[in-house]
Amino acid sequence: MLVPGDRVAVDGFLATVRFVGEIPNWPNETAIGVEWDVPERGKNDGSLNGTRYFSTRHGAKSGSFVKLSKLQPTRSFMDAMAYQYASDESLASESVSLVDHFDLTIGTKKVESYGFEKLSRLQADFRNLETATLERLNVAVSSPIDSSLHNLQVLNLGFNLLDWHNLMQIVLQLPNLHTLKANGNRWTRYERCEPCLSVRTLHLSACDLGSCEYTSQLLSCFPRLQHLHVASNGLNRIQVCGLESLDLSDNSFSLLSDAPPAKRLNLSYNDLHIPPLTDVSLQMVEELDLCNAAVSEWSEIDNLAQLPNLTSLRILNTPLLNSIDYDSAISQLFARIPSLVKLDGTVYTAEHRDNFELYFISKVRSKEWSCPSPRWAALCAKHGLSPEKSAPAERFPTSTRVDVVYNDLRFSATLFSSATVGKLRGKISRKFGLSVLDFQLYTQLGQDTEHLANDQQPVAALALANPVQVKLQPWERGLRQQPYPRKSGVAD
Template identity: 85%
Template sequence: MLVPGDRVAVDGFLATVRFVGEIPNWPNETAIGIEWDVPERGKNDGSINGTRYFSTLHGTKSASFVKLSKLQPRRSVMDAMVYRYASDESLANESASLIDHFDLTIGTKKVESYGFEKLSRLQADFRNLETVTLERLNVAVSSPIDSSLHNLQVLDLGFNLLDWPNLMQIVLQLPNLHTLKANGNRWTRFQGCEPCLSVHTLHLSACDLGNCEYTPKLLSCFPRLQHLHVASNNLSHIEVCRLELLDLSDNSFALLTDAPRAKRLNLSYNDLHIPSLTDSSLQIIEELDLCNTAVSEWSEIDNLAQLRSLTSLRILNTPLLDSIDYDSAISQIFARIPSLVKLDGTVYTTKHRDNFELYFISKVRSKEWKCPQPLWMSLCAKHGLLTEESTPARHLPTPTRVEVVFNDSRFSATLFSSATVGKLRGKISRKLGLSVLEFQLYAQLGHDTEHLANDQQTVAALGLASPVQVKLQPWESGLRQQPYWIKSGVAH
């Protein structure tokens, strides 16, 4: 019989049981009060005509009452294995449950029901499996795991109906399991169990951990974790030991300092800012994802410079980058973070960095950009420049301003001499909303037209120091559009 806290599925949607009993609407029939994982499916807050039967966690319209007959059947983990992976169709559709036992002991019901031939073939199928996906199969019950599954290394039990005790009973029977995916479940119960020492990668995204009182205890069951994925859990705080990778995307963290420490830290889709970073433990961070966060000030980027090990950063779709040309942003970011090598997925060389820093110096000297005094002193010393405004302009780079004209519209961008044709192509693609596969580039050089087919060719090699025109021509198989022309010259 169901009790509050149990997990159920109705029409393919998951919910948590909050009430079991009678309601006036359905006399002499058991009603199941549920709170949906997707709150928008609800119709009430657990009350009917002023009488409250249960309370909800996710709003006044996240609950419903359903009849027992509406609930979908629940499976054991071995039933789900047979359903998903049995090669013999008649065996997969066998009506007898495998919940009792799944072994070859002579005299058991399973041997009598299936016979040695079918069971041997099934075990042979399972023995070859290293990765198993049982997502959305209404798995609610543990069961003895057959020894043929001991080679299993990756198990996906996402969006099922398991409670934590049953999940751990399954995991502890798989000695070689190193990756467990249990996304989309809800953990309403906890009981002590021996720790799982084999699992080092754990996925618990969309498990509503922010409203789960057992979250610290759940994570303590895996003391050898290296990679933890807990996206979309409404978390503003979580306690874990230092990790190799920690995915906290789409949660409720307000500051970078609120997050646990990890070498690779994903905080994208959090409404957070970057305060001054004085905690030495933050030096562990090597890769940081801040896409779609609230970062809006260059002082926040200056704060990131305190992370001496930071080599990779993602920061697209932030107010800061939305307010400036992306190429200009690259120059500022690299100039302000000395350890950075990779930005938004692109690796930049030492030569790129020198160009970015020199361009940054030129912009600060012209008073278009601001720079903290310690950084200014450091950059000038690195490039052998005087810190006074009288530094000769010949020491600073001369970028190329590229103007793209399309019909009556136009846009311009700055390109450094180290930029490639591929970089130019990508810039046009993003600006005009075209795939890079939909057009070709042609440069008009005097009376000759050169097809720019080599994306690795540098901008400097095209002779852009002199005014030239570059034409964008759609491929025959691409979209039919008017040609685009690019005019280039030296920026002043």
């Protein structure tokens, strides 16, 4: 019998039971009050004709009443395995549950029910499995698991109907399981269970953990975790430590200092700022993703310099980077964060860093940019320059300004002397939202049109006038218009 807190599926949509009983609209029929995982599917807040039957937690219209007869049937774990992976179609579609049969070793009952040949074939199928995906199969209960599944290493149970007890009963019977994916499940109750020591990677994204009162207990069931994915959970705090990687994207963190430490930390799509960092545990961070965060001040980047091991940063689509030319932003980011090597997926060399830092110094001396005193002194000492901000420029890298025109759109970009045509192509791709394969680059040299086809060619080596007018043409259009000048006397 269903009780509040149970999980159900209706027409492929998952929901949590909030009420079981009768309502005046459906006399003599059991009504199930549910709160949908997708709130937009709901019609009410648990009230009907002025009478409240249950309360919703995620919006005034995230609930509905459904008839008991509308609920989709559920499966056991072994039923789902047979349905998904049995090579014999007749076995996979058996209407009788396999749960009872897998309670026993191969013996009379199994042979009578399925025949020795079918069961041997099923066990052979399972024995070869290292990865199993049972996503959206309405798995609701565990079952005794046959030893032929002991080779299973990766299990996807995403978007099913398992409570925590049944989930752990499955996991604890798979001794070699190292990766568990349980995204899209919800847990309204918790029972203490034996810890799982084999799982190293855990995916619990979109599980509403921010509203779950048992989140810390759930995570404590996996004491040897190295990689945790808990995106899209409405979290603003979580207690974990010592992880190799932690995905907290699309949550509700407001400060970097609220995040637990991990070598690879993903905080993209959080409305997050970077305060001065006093927690020494964050010094273990080596890779940090802040794409689409709320970072808006260069002082926040200066605070990142307090992370001595930070070598990789992603920071696209933040207010800070959207307010400045990307190449100028690169210079500031590398100059302000001395340990940085990889930015937005691109690895930069020591020569690149020197160019960025020298360009940064020139901008500070021209009073266009500012720099904290300790970092300024370190930069000048590194390059053998006077720390006087009014000192004349010395051996600073030159830059090229490129005007880019695409239909009626136009923007200007500043490129360093070491920048290539490929770098320019990447900037244009980001600016206009075009694939790098969707356009060609041309520049006008007097009466001639030159095709910029070599992505490895430095822009400075083109010896073009400054600024350079660059026009974009889609590949198909460019080919039809024959961008290369024809030589006279050459037949078609």
